[in-house]
Amino acid sequence: MNKTVNPNELTSNDDNGPLYVAQKKVYPQSVSGTFRRIKWGLMAFCLGVYYFLPFVRWNRGIGAPSQAVLIDLPNSRFYFFFIELWPQEVYYFTGLLIVAAVTLFLMNSVGGRIWCGYLCPQTVWTDLFYAVERLVEGDRRERMKKDKSSDPMRLERISEIVLKHSIWLLIAWWTGGACVLYFSDAPTLVKQLVTFPAPMIAYVWIGILTATTYVLAGYMREQVCTYMCPWPRIQAALTDEWALNVTYRYDRGEKRTSVKKAAELRALGEHAGDCVDCYQCVAVCPTGIDIRKGPQLECIQCGLCIDACDTVMTKIGRPKRLIGYDNDINIQRRRDGKAPIYRIVRPRTVVYSAIIAAVGGIMLYVLATRSLLDVNVLHDRNPVAVKLSDGSIRNAYTVRLLNKSGYDRVIAIDADGPANATIHVVGIDSVTPDRPMIVIPRDSTSELRLLVTAPAESNPEKSIPVRFHVTDIGLGEAASATDNFVSP
Amino acid sequence: MTDHHGEFDSVSGRSTTGHEWDGIKELNTPLPRWWVITFYLTIVWAIGYWIVYPAWPLISGNTRGVLGYSSRADVAVELANLDKIRGDKMVALGAASLADIEKDPALLALARAKGKTVFGDNCAPCHGSGAAGAKGFPNLNDDDWLWGGTLDQIMQTIQYGARSGHAKTHEGQMLAFGKDGVLKPDEIVTVANYVRSLSGLPTRKGYDAAKGETIFADNCVACHGDGGKGNPELGAPNLTDKIWLYGSDEAILIETISKGRAGVMPAWEGRLDPATIKAMAVYVHSLGGGK
Numbered sequence A: 001m002n003k004t005v006n007p008n009e010l011t012s013n014d015d016n017g018p019l020y021v022a023q024k025k026v027y028p029q030s031v032s033g034t035f036r037r038i039k040w041g042l043m044a045f046c047l048g049v050y051y052f053l054p055f056v057r058w059n060r061g062i063g064a065p066s067q068a069v070l071i072d073l074p075n076s077r078f079y080f081f082f083i084e085l086w087p088q089e090v091y092y093f094t095g096l097l098i099v100a101a102v103t104l105f106l107m108n109s110v111g112g113r114i115w116c117g118y119l120c121p122q123t124v125w126t127d128l129f130y131a132v133e134r135l136v137e138g139d140r141r142e143r144m145k146k147d148k149s150s151d152p153m154r155l156e157r158i159s160e161i162v163l164k165h166s167i168w169l170l171i172a173w174w175t176g177g178a179c180v181l182y183f184s185d186a187p188t189l190v191k192q193l194v195t196f197p198a199p200m201i202a203y204v205w206i207g208i209l210t211a212t213t214y215v216l217a218g219y220m221r222e223q224v225c226t227y228m229c230p231w232p233r234i235q236a237a238l239t240d241e242w243a244l245n246v247t248y249r250y251d252r253g254e255k256r257t258s259v260k261k262a263a264e265l266r267a268l269g270e271h272a273g274d275c276v277d278c279y280q281c282v283a284v285c286p287t288g289i290d291i292r293k294g295p296q297l298e299c300i301q302c303g304l305c306i307d308a309c310d311t312v313m314t315k316i317g318r319p320k321r322l323i324g325y326d327n328d329i330n331i332q333r334r335r336d337g338k339a340p341i342y343r344i345v346r347p348r349t350v351v352y353s354a355i356i357a358a359v360g361g362i363m364l365y366v367l368a369t370r371s372l373l374d375v376n377v378l379h380d381r382n383p384v385a386v387k388l389s390d391g392s393i394r395n396a397y398t399v400r401l402l403n404k405s406g407y408d409r410v411i412a413i414d415a416d417g418p419a420n421a422t423i424h425v426v427g428i429d430s431v432t433p434d435r436p437m438i439v440i441p442r443d444s445t446s447e448l449r450l451l452v453t454a455p456a457e458s459n460p461e462k463s464i465p466v467r468f469h470v471t472d473i474g475l476g477e478a479a480s481a482t483d484n485f486v487s488p
Numbered sequence B: 001m002t003d004h005h006g007e008f009d010s011v012s013g014r015s016t017t018g019h020e021w022d023g024i025k026e027l028n029t030p031l032p033r034w035w036v037i038t039f040y041l042t043i044v045w046a047i048g049y050w051i052v053y054p055a056w057p058l059i060s061g062n063t064r065g066v067l068g069y070s071s072r073a074d075v076a077v078e079l080a081n082l083d084k085i086r087g088d089k090m091v092a093l094g095a096a097s098l099a100d101i102e103k104d105p106a107l108l109a110l111a112r113a114k115g116k117t118v119f120g121d122n123c124a125p126c127h128g129s130g131a132a133g134a135k136g137f138p139n140l141n142d143d144d145w146l147w148g149g150t151l152d153q154i155m156q157t158i159q160y161g162a163r164s165g166h167a168k169t170h171e172g173q174m175l176a177f178g179k180d181g182v183l184k185p186d187e188i189v190t191v192a193n194y195v196r197s198l199s200g201l202p203t204r205k206g207y208d209a210a211k212g213e214t215i216f217a218d219n220c221v222a223c224h225g226d227g228g229k230g231n232p233e234l235g236a237p238n239l240t241d242k243i244w245l246y247g248s249d250e251a252i253l254i255e256t257i258s259k260g261r262a263g264v265m266p267a268w269e270g271r272l273d274p275a276t277i278k279a280m281a282v283y284v285h286s287l288g289g290g291k
Helices: A034-057 A090-112 A112-118 A121-137 A142-146 A153-181 A188-196 A201-218 A224-230 A231-240 A259-267 A280-284 A304-315 A329-337 A347-367 B035-054 B073-097 B098-103 B105-122 B151-160 B187-198 B211-218 B250-259 B274-286
Strands: A069-072 A077-079 A083-085 A245-250 A323-326 A373-379 A392-402 A409-416 A422-425 A435-439 A444-454 A464-473 A477-486 B014-021 B026-029
Touching: A034 A090, A034 A112, A034 A121, A034 A153, A034 A188, A034 A304, A069 B105, A083 B105, A090 A112, A090 A231, A112 A121, A121 A142, A121 A153, A121 A201, A121 A224, A153 A188, A153 A201, A153 A224, A201 A224, A280 A304, A304 A323, A329 A373, A373 A464, A373 A477, A392 A409, A392 A435, A392 A464, A392 A477, A409 A422, A409 A444, A435 A444, A444 B105, B073 B105, B073 B274, B098 B151, B098 B274, B105 B274, B151 B274, B187 B211, B187 B250
Parallel strands: none
Antiparallel strands: A069 A077, A077 A083, A245 A323, A373 A392, A392 A444, A409 A435, A409 A464, A422 A444, A464 A477, B014 B026
16 A cells, blocks of 8 residues: 655644654544454453452362462462472473464464454453443543543542542452462462451562553553554564455545445446545544554554444445455455455464464373373482492482372382392381382472492493382382493 | 754655665654653662662772662571571481481481581592592492491591591501511511402412411401401401502502501581581481491
């Protein structure tokens, strides 16, 4: 759209004015339609999950936390329903982040800024705050009028403002409050928060998140998306000519004209644009832009202008979707009299889907086959080997046993390597001296010093691989680790 | 440049800053006001920071800031807190018997961690960082102990040392049989070969085993015992095993018998507190050679 603009038509915002610009307050008008309904539904779902998930219970047995989703920082554990992760298993989060990132890429290449328009917390909370604003202060025109009015404030207006900010603060406070509930047992913490013996840090975080929610959703709003968020910039590199974006179909819309004039033109058999310049798409836009100017950085592609335009088109008896999910290729094709084509399956989307499937599959596999008993062995570095008075050789190892299960285990340790070797665990007088047995409490690790002694003459090689087997003698679960037995 | 200021870019419909590079003009994209305000606030914050916290380097030292904050002082506070936390555990360590410490996994872990650190600071210069020893300095990982390898014996050696000058120290040393004229050089060679035979090492051709045995019985048995099995009371090593503190070559044995040996282990009582010495004893014992 290499449209040239006459300098005289420029708005005051575009002149060679100051070095900075004041935020232009946006007054989005209420709208109804398909995309509005989708947005209400997603908002209810996202907020519902966020606010109520901490209260969902999950039975993990006595002594273990009963919260379905819990980030237990003091004990370094993460609980997610049937999964309990230890700090060393942080790679699951790496996998999750990879899947999340590529899913964003996929969204982008299929339908543009789906994340920004429907799912991003900034969008969801801003949308909610706008809804409150509309409910208390009225729709677009009323709000604009009230803000512009230079009359002294009446009690009615003051109470409106107080009410709006009170509701905003209440939502913000609940948002902050829900966040801390993910870090501690929710029902207990709620009780503590109300009766005040809750830890100071909980109040501090609620305060911080209340403030950020209130400021970001109540004041910063579209400024966050336009100036703070790096994602709109990155997305420009992820989209391509086939990606569907919220698009003004200017092939259909131009040349803009009034309903009456259009009817006259059509009666004469001439082409008339469907756009009647009603500015409804601008009025409902939460970022205050005009979609008819083409793709813009500020556009979060929430689809509300589609709903607004559809309403108008229905009223004037023209086909819907003058604004819709489309791309420039199809606009050109329609101009050339060809049928539009939609290509969802392209190398780009196939590769993204394949990455999601591969990483997700690997994660599921690893999670399904995850062992709840593990052993790590570290050979002593100094000295690597010790000669004993009878000439035999001893190697020492640090053995770390991990019991990730919810019950205590009795573990037997065997070493498989040098001939005629004996093993001993420092500090353990096992009833079975050749096969030390150790109790590891549930959900914990034990570090042991393990000594392997073997006669020199039966192990002439300098280094022999040795395999340590640990077996849960009750359940038969086993794990093993390999190291070397070294002679001096 | 100001001449161009306010020029319009016809494609975007925006004004330009007047800056031009190879025909490409920079669009005037003003910053949002809140951004500029935030920027100025950070400057104000920085000035406040200079006043409150240490900031500017001076010729010697730096400005201190009105809060008197220093990261060094923070470390001191944290170390004091650490001592406080450890206090209870170290008291428990001091109160428990050595055998009980080894049986309690928590106390064993504490003793080993503490012992390892203290060992690194105090013992590693002679015994090596992994306690593997060196010529003249015993390997503490093996099962050969000059002064005994039980927990109590190890603790006693750490407390009072060997030939350290402490009133309760281990005494007893390898005499200089050659230097002091007790044995003649050829007798020393003979008894050196006899000592090698005790642990099955090869001996010099034509050496008189009977004579060696006689010399050994007359001079060495008093300390090293019948058959050279050693005596931990006197720090006399077992001569029949495979471990040699100074080496088992004939030449080294001749040197040992001629000039004697009297290595020194310092006494640590008074230099380390009792709980730490206990931790050390448990650590050394747990290296693997303890009896």
